[in-house]
Amino acid sequence: MRIPRLSPTLTKTAALYFAVFCFTSLASGQSFFKMPEINVFAGYSLLRFDSVPLGYSQTLNLHGGNVEVSLPDLYQGLGIVADFSGHHSPQAEQFNFMIGPQYRHEVKSVQLFGNLLFGKTRTRLLQVGTSLLEPSTVGYSVAFGGGIDVPLGQRFSIRALQADYFVNSAFGDKRHNMRYSTGVVIRFGKKSEAPSF
Amino acid sequence: MNLRQTITALLMSLLAAAGLCSCGSSHGTHLLYVTTGQGIYAYRIDNKSRQSTSIFSAPFAVGNASGGIVISPSGQFAYVANEDDNTISQYKIDPVSGALTEVLPRTPAGGFSPNSMVMDTSGSTLFVGNQLSNNVSAFSVGSGGTLSQMSAPAVVGSQPSNLVFANGLLFVAVPNFSRVYVFSVSSGALTAVNGSPLIVSNGVASVTVDPSAKFLYSPSLSNSTISAYGIQYSSSTNTISLAVIPGSPFSVNSTTNTTPAAPVAAIFDTTATHLYVANFGVGSISQFSVGTDGSLKLLTTPTVSVGTNPALLIMDTDGKHVLVGNIGSKNVTDLVINSDATLGTAGQSITVPGAPQGLGIAK
Numbered sequence: 001m002r003i004p005r006l007s008p009t010l011t012k013t014a015a016l017y018f019a020v021f022c023f024t025s026l027a028s029g030q031s032f033f034k035m036p037e038i039n040v041f042a043g044y045s046l047l048r049f050d051s052v053p054l055g056y057s058q059t060l061n062l063h064g065g066n067v068e069v070s071l072p073d074l075y076q077g078l079g080i081v082a083d084f085s086g087h088h089s090p091q092a093e094q095f096n097f098m099i100g101p102q103y104r105h106e107v108k109s110v111q112l113f114g115n116l117l118f119g120k121t122r123t124r125l126l127q128v129g130t131s132l133l134e135p136s137t138v139g140y141s142v143a144f145g146g147g148i149d150v151p152l153g154q155r156f157s158i159r160a161l162q163a164d165y166f167v168n169s170a171f172g173d174k175r176h177n178m179r180y181s182t183g184v185v186i187r188f189g190k191k192s193e194a195p196s197f
Numbered sequence: 198m199n200l201r202q203t204i205t206a207l208l209m210s211l212l213a214a215a216g217l218c219s220c221g222s223s224h225g226t227h228l229l230y231v232t233t234g235q236g237i238y239a240y241r242i243d244n245k246s247r248q249s250t251s252i253f254s255a256p257f258a259v260g261n262a263s264g265g266i267v268i269s270p271s272g273q274f275a276y277v278a279n280e281d282d283n284t285i286s287q288y289k290i291d292p293v294s295g296a297l298t299e300v301l302p303r304t305p306a307g308g309f310s311p312n313s314m315v316m317d318t319s320g321s322t323l324f325v326g327n328q329l330s331n332n333v334s335a336f337s338v339g340s341g342g343t344l345s346q347m348s349a350p351a352v353v354g355s356q357p358s359n360l361v362f363a364n365g366l367l368f369v370a371v372p373n374f375s376r377v378y379v380f381s382v383s384s385g386a387l388t389a390v391n392g393s394p395l396i397v398s399n400g401v402a403s404v405t406v407d408p409s410a411k412f413l414y415s416p417s418l419s420n421s422t423i424s425a426y427g428i429q430y431s432s433s434t435n436t437i438s439l440a441v442i443p444g445s446p447f448s449v450n451s452t453t454n455t456t457p458a459a460p461v462a463a464i465f466d467t468t469a470t471h472l473y474v475a476n477f478g479v480g481s482i483s484q485f486s487v488g489t490d491g492s493l494k495l496l497t498t499p500t501v502s503v504g505t506n507p508a509l510l511i512m513d514t515d516g517k518h519v520l521v522g523n524i525g526s527k528n529v530t531d532l533v534i535n536s537d538a539t540l541g542t543a544g545q546s547i548t549v550p551g552a553p554q555g556l557g558i559a560k
Binding site: 052053054055056057058060091125127128129130131132133135171 | 226236239240241250251252253254255256257258288289291292293294295296297298299
């Protein structure tokens with residue numbers, strides 16, 4: 001039997017319902033008047049772009065920024081994170097928007113986390129000479145990784161390192177990249193008690 | 198170990214693995230450019246594994262009916278002859294991406310139907326053979342790679358098939374008259390040498406001259422032989438003559454073959470002690486040792502098979518590999534020069550979307 005594909009409108013509606021469900025679940029677990037914990041991360045990011053299969057002499061280092069907004073503790077250390085990053089070099093640039101689950105764990109006040117993100121990526125090659133091809137593409141992306149947040153007081157943390165194995169489809173094939181980020185995490189709302197030893 | 202400890206250990210392992218993944222390094226590589234009717238295709242060849250990777254952004258735009266390609270000795274610029282446009286395209290080479298960026302406007306070739314080109318060893322002068330106007334143009338190469346025509350084109354009797362620059366002399370093969378024209382080059386000006394054109398018996402498909410300009414070799418399409426000559430040149434009188442080397446012409450086959458070998462091109466190894474000849478008719482390369490008197494002797498393994506209709510030969514920048522452009526099978530064969538000077542297959546042949554018209558290698 002042929003299963004019809006969902007239209008874009010239906011997909012967006014489903015995503016909206018899912019978001020409302022998440023926030024409703026969050027609200028039910030918290031006091032109605034208390035803002036849930038929201039972490040906002042912003043910082044520098046390095047993308048080791050898998051450019052050798054495209055004929056480049058070396059893996060390209062793309063520099064840029066990474067911003068994340070997360071609800072870190074929806075259930076037993078499990079949360080959700082939305083991730084945006086942009087990277088640039090003279091040879092290429094890449095922009096990523098991803099969302100996915102995050103697991104957070106506290107060890108002696110240091111926060112360890114891991115995440116699995118899904119989304120879309122635009123990749124553009126910049127120095128393609130007088131090419132006869134279109135040097136830009138949009139494809140899916142998947143990132144799997146984690147990091148360490150070191151708290152500085154109640155509201156701020158330093159993200160010592162976040163590292164993600166980052167796969168995206170671009171130019172007809174999978175690109176196997178690595179992404180590293182570091183920066184500052186600002187916490188809003190009441191601090192959740194993350195699972196700890 | 199409970200579940201939380203396990204997850205924590207996994208996170209730490211992941212971070213460690215991420216650090217390791219970033220430490221990879223790549224071997225040295227260089228770039229191969231192939232002109233075709235559809236544009237210029239480019240490939241990055243690993244120096245060690247000989248694996249080739251297509252440059253994603255290729256093909257690069259080129260004029261109508263692109264022919265020969267020349268890479269400057271610095272590896273910064275490429276020049277392509279556009280036969281139907283009567284122009285020369287100049288490109289900047291991006292060593293990281295391998296991309297070619299054309300520098301416009303294109304330079305008029307100084308004649309009609311430019312095809313074969315050669316650059317002097319210093320990279321300061323580019324010579325262009327124009328097939329329909331039967332002449333050769335000389336261009337000075339500026340610091341930014343720009344071309345400026347230096348003087349009026351030098352006339353040759355008929356269509357030039359290839360050009361060779363050796364020891365301050367420019368040799369131009371003219372198959373229709375079975376002649377080789379020779380010019381002395383001074384500050385880009387071409388002066389016909391006394392005694393030019395040189396008469397080559399058995400026919401001229403192309404001409405090959407060793408770097409010191411002591412010996413001249415010319416494949417003969419119809420006879421499947423290589424004609425060999427000693428060059429006598431006097432710079433004081435600017436006079437040249439040829440002396441037939443004993444045993445010449447040399448057969449490119451060790452055995453009688455019903456299919457004509459039809460040799461079209463030849464190339465020396467870096468020491469000029471061995472000569473490799475592309476046999477267009479039978480898809481092979483004949484392998485000769487070169488005696489001190491210039492005589493040729495087929496090696497114990499006289500030929501090595503390549504693709505269909507090999508016509509283009511180029512020495513790799515490492516001096517250890519020969520690349521062969523096969524017009525019929527539309528590919529490039531990568532051959533390694535073994536310690537006994539025989540050629541062996543290195544890596545896979547590189548498939549090109551169109552018939553190769555010219556080969557160029559950049560460091």
